[in-house]
Amino acid sequence: MILVKDNRCDFCGTCVAVCPVDAIELREADISIIHDTCIDCDICIWVCPIDVLSSDEKKEEVKHD
Amino acid sequence: MTDFDVIVVGGGPAGSMAAEAAAKGGAKTLLLEKDRDIGYPVRCGEGVGASGLKQFIEPDPQWIAATISKVRMRSPDNTKVDFGMKDAGYVLHRRLFDYALANRAGRAGAEIQTRAYVDGLMVEDDVVKGVKYQYMGENRELSAKIVIAADGVESRVGRMAGMRTATKLRDMDSGYQATVGNVDIDQELIDFFIGSNWAPGGYLWIFPKGNGMANIGLGVNGKVAKDFSAHDLTHKFLKDHFPKASILTSVCGGIPIAKTLKTITKEGIMLTGDAARMVNPVTGGGIITGMVGGRIAGEVAAAALQTGDLTSKGFKDYPARWQKAEGKTHDGLHRVADAIFEITDEKLNKMAHRLAKIPPDELSLMKIFTAVARQKPSILIDVTRAFAGV
Ligand SMILES: Cc1cc2nc3c(=O)[nH]c(=O)nc-3n(C[C@H](O)[C@H](O)[C@H](O)COP(=O)(O)OP(=O)(O)OC[C@H]3O[C@@H](n4cnc5c(N)ncnc54)[C@H](O)[C@@H]3O)c2cc1C
Numbered sequence: 196m197i198l199v200k201d202n203r204c205d206f207c208g209t210c211v212a213v214c215p216v217d218a219i220e221l222r223e224a225d226i227s228i229i230h231d232t233c234i235d236c237d238i239c240i241w242v243c244p245i246d247v248l249s250s251d252e253k254k255e256e257v258k259h260d
Numbered sequence: 261m262t263d264f265d266v267i268v269v270g271g272g273p274a275g276s277m278a279a280e281a282a283a284k285g286g287a288k289t290l291l292l293e294k295d296r297d298i299g300y301p302v303r304c305g306e307g308v309g310a311s312g313l314k315q316f317i318e319p320d321p322q323w324i325a326a327t328i329s330k331v332r333m334r335s336p337d338n339t340k341v342d343f344g345m346k347d348a349g350y351v352l353h354r355r356l357f358d359y360a361l362a363n364r365a366g367r368a369g370a371e372i373q374t375r376a377y378v379d380g381l382m383v384e385d386d387v388v389k390g391v392k393y394q395y396m397g398e399n400r401e402l403s404a405k406i407v408i409a410a411d412g413v414e415s416r417v418g419r420m421a422g423m424r425t426a427t428k429l430r431d432m433d434s435g436y437q438a439t440v441g442n443v444d445i446d447q448e449l450i451d452f453f454i455g456s457n458w459a460p461g462g463y464l465w466i467f468p469k470g471n472g473m474a475n476i477g478l479g480v481n482g483k484v485a486k487d488f489s490a491h492d493l494t495h496k497f498l499k500d501h502f503p504k505a506s507i508l509t510s511v512c513g514g515i516p517i518a519k520t521l522k523t524i525t526k527e528g529i530m531l532t533g534d535a536a537r538m539v540n541p542v543t544g545g546g547i548i549t550g551m552v553g554g555r556i557a558g559e560v561a562a563a564a565l566q567t568g569d570l571t572s573k574g575f576k577d578y579p580a581r582w583q584k585a586e587g588k589t590h591d592g593l594h595r596v597a598d599a600i601f602e603i604t605d606e607k608l609n610k611m612a613h614r615l616a617k618i619p620p621d622e623l624s625l626m627k628i629f630t631a632v633a634r635q636k637p638s639i640l641i642d643v644t645r646a647f648a649g650v
Contacts, residue, residue: 209514
């Protein structure tokens with residue numbers, strides 16, 4: 196599951212833009228992960244410029260292009 | 261009867277240009293912006309070329325922070341390559357600049373609403389018929405003949421219409437920027453730092469903002485962003501190079517350095533600006549290209565309302581005119597960016613050592629990128645097309 200440290204989020208939308216399944220909802224100052232849609236690919240965690248996203252699981256490495 | 265002819269989603273440069281052009285073309289137009297304030301927060305280095313800007317608006321001292329005449333590029337070992345700009349440049353106060361563009365759209369007749377978050381589309385038989393949005397927590401719906409999605413990097417409105425807008429990691433830079441005061445820099449010079457020690461897969465910039473202030477930020481390419489934090493790299497740079505700088509504000513943001521989407525129209529909808537991936541893939545500049553795309557989208561929307569053909573066939577002048585204006589160069593620049601990714605720090609240093617010996621007045625972007633093309637001759641045509649005369 197992807198977790199948001201939302202007191203630190205800057206709401207810039209970089210994660211939203213790369214999410215392959217459109218599982219991130221972002222308003223002016225409010226972000227949430229739609230966990231039913233999320234496929235735990237983790238790329239949102241990687242692109243976040245200020246590292247406010249994290250995963251609560253250790254998983255096998257997935258390759259992305 | 262629909263509530264509006266055209267509803268534009270997003271009040272950035274692309275959205276305001278689209279709304280202005282649509283309203284000028286006689287369309288009853290509404291622009292919806294989710295934030296409380298047009299133009300804020302500013303997730304942008306705010307640098308633009310003068311001739312690009314002047315196609316659309318006369319520079320106004322109110323929103324020009326600095327006028328640029330010189331460029332410096334630095335290699336990983338900090339070798340400086342200096343040259344003059346053929347075209348002058350500006351660093352904007354985007355907060356005021358975006359206001360000016362939205363104000364113009366309003367004067368052309370467009371209605372504008374802020375704090376209006378579009379969270380769905382009205383769709384019938386796969387044709388977009390309007391938007392669903394929240395205005396200060398209240399759910400609303402408005403019908404429109406055409407929706408123009410100018411919702412920036414997130415580009416969710418296109419997805420709501422079933423278009424594929426998600427960006428690959430290679431095509432996204434993870435960006436961070438601090439606007440700082442108390443820095444002693446040349447206010448006429450923009451400074452680029454290229455190399456994996458500064459900003460892996462991207463670059464670091466110093467853009468002057470007048471009165472001893474500057475935008476200092478960087479982008480890390482998505483492919484390597486797993487191992488680097490744009491925030492940490494920026495703060496390390498500030499600590500090492502400007503320990504006395506006062507941080508006046510900081511923002512993060514994604515820079516979509518992708519090719520423009522293959523499909524930017526669909527029945528009842530057009531995408532423009534960052535939402536359509538119109539950013540220059542080499543520089544990451546998307547203000548002017550977004551304005552180009554936005555204006556064309558607005559004009560084509562107004563024309564389509566006249567003919568009554570609101571299908572992608574009726575919108576076909578939009579992709580065609582974008583392709584002619586920027587699209588061709590844009591695709592080439594994506595290939596140039598790929599070639600730059602492949603150059604090692606060591607090679608960058610060697611190139612810089614050679615270029616640094618050339619007198620600044622004999623150097624140009626064209627010469628620099630020709631040196632890049634020497635590493636990968638297949639991009640020479642792209643370089644010639646994109647940088648001739650600059
Ligand atoms: C760190 C950084 C530095 C940059 N530096 C430069 C630079 O120096 N020069 C340059 O030319 N470009 C630069 N860019 C790129 C430039 O900022 C963008 O290309 C430009 O802002 C794109 O304009 P736009 O109108 O398409 O999108 P935006 O300016 O992003 O506007 C989109 C608007 O849509 C709104 N919106 C989004 N979703 C919704 C919704 N669902 N409902 C309602 N409203 C919505 C947003 O709040 C936003 O106001 C930089 C980008 C970043 C991140």
